Amino acid sequence: MDIQQLYYFINIVECDYNLSLAAKKIHISQPALSQFISNFENEKDVQLFNRKQGRLNSLTRAGEMIYQYALQIVKQHEEMQEMVRVEGLKQKGTIRIGLPSLILRVYFSDYFPNLVLNNPNVHLEIIENGSNDLRKKLINGEIDIAILIEPTSLDTKNYEQHVIQIDEMVAFMDPNNPLAQKEKLEWPDLKGYPIATFNSTFMTNHLVTQKLEAH
Incomplete structure (x- = not known):
């Protein structure tokens, strides 16, 4: 098995031998x-x-031994990859950070300029995009850090996560809109009203769509 196949094998076991669930988790087809x-x-x-x-029901004796080797090999491979990544960044002095444009303007407009001034040897590369696209870039190794909106759906075994802001969703409307008289909106209240939100590359779009479909 190559390293990718070892990941497949480990995920099958961790998903309790459910091929459909494992395939969805590692983004390949079940066949x-x-x-x-x-x-x-x-x-x-x-x-x-x-x-x-x-x-599939359980591991054979041979499967169990291979599984234990696979865990060790994958762990060492990830440690090596991280070492290579960190050493590469040290040599280049580059950190690639991805975050949505709105979050950049609202929360980090002063932070990054000050960070660059205080750390002249570090080169920051800022990538602006929606949370969904940034998540893909993080998984593909195209960026080093991603500022994302929950739910991130990232495997906590492979990614370290820190909460930096807890916020709420707010609806804006004309003061004469009937809904403006309500102190708090419920999702069913929005039925029949045209809604504008971010496009499909943003997590906000998916969160709003899911809620509206659910109600």
Whole structure:
């Protein structure tokens, strides 16, 4: 197995052998994950999983030993990757930070200029985008730090998270709008009203859409 396949194998076990859940978590198709298992077992002539009624049920003895090796190898690989990343940043003096434009203007307009002035040897590269796109860039290693809106759906085993701001969602409207008379809006109150929000690259869009669909 290469390192990517080791990740596949570990995720299958951590998802309690649910291929559908594991495939969704690691962003590949379920048939591709099934094919990976089949190819490995056939090529190596070793069975990784016990099966019950055609479904993966548990690890075989060989599967359990391979799983323990996989955990160690993946851990060492991640430590090596982090070391390479940090050393590269030290040599280049570059930190890539991604954050939504609105958050940059509201919360960090003074922070980053002062940070650069106080740390002249560090080069900051600011990437502005919506939370969804920034999340993808973080996973793909295109940025080092992402300022995201919850829920981030990031694996806490691989990413360290710090809460820097707790806020609320507010609706703005014309003072003559009937809803303006209400002290607090409920989601069903919005039915029938045209709504403007951020585009689909922003997490706010998805949060609002999900709430409206739910109600």
